[in-house]
Amino acid sequence: xxxxxxxxxxxxxxxxxxxxxxxxxxxxxxxxxxxxxxxxxxxxxxxxxxxxxxxxxxxxxxxxxxxxxxxxxxxxxxxxxxxxxxxxxxxxxxxxxxxxxxxxxxxxxxxxxxxxxxxxx
Numbered sequence: 001x002x003x004x005x006x007x008x009x010x011x012x013x014x015x016x017x018x019x020x021x022x023x024x025x026x027x028x029x030x031x032x033x034x035x036x037x038x039x040x041x042x043x044x045x046x047x048x049x050x051x052x053x054x055x056x057x058x059x060x061x062x063x064x065x066x067x068x069x070x071x072x073x074x075x076x077x078x079x080x081x082x083x084x085x086x087x088x089x090x091x092x093x094x095x096x097x098x099x100x101x102x103x104x105x106x107x108x109x110x111x112x113x114x115x116x117x118x119x120x121x
Contacts, residue, residue: 011055011100012039018098018109024049033086036079040098048093050080052115055100065099065112070119077118 016026019042027048028041040051054067073095080093097115101108 007055012053014100015053015098033079033082036075038079046091048089049096051096053098057102073116
């Protein structure tokens with residue numbers, strides 16, 4: 001397992017802990033539909049929350065939130081639609097991004113609620 005993969009996995013674990021500490025119910029982690037993946041699917045009250053986790057070390061100049069491209073947003077929206085149909089979800093959905101930056105032994109976690117909205121087709 002490469003360094004980047006380990007960093008991402010640790011970031012996702014920390015994001016799950018963060019969400020649980022806020023009272024979210026974790027429904028799925030690393031959920032796949034064909035080639036589409038959602039890092040975390042949670043429930044916050046009456047909202048389905050699709051969470052993209054971006055983890056970085058201090059050697060990265062790009063803020064993790066900047067790594068969520070329009071292409072990634074399309075993939076997340078398509079994956080969310082597949083999940084909603086598969087599970088017959090009827091409540092509102094929002095898309096969050098959790099940024100994890102590892103600075104030596106310290107970790108910086110930022111949670112961006114409603115980080116983006118699905119593009120209108």
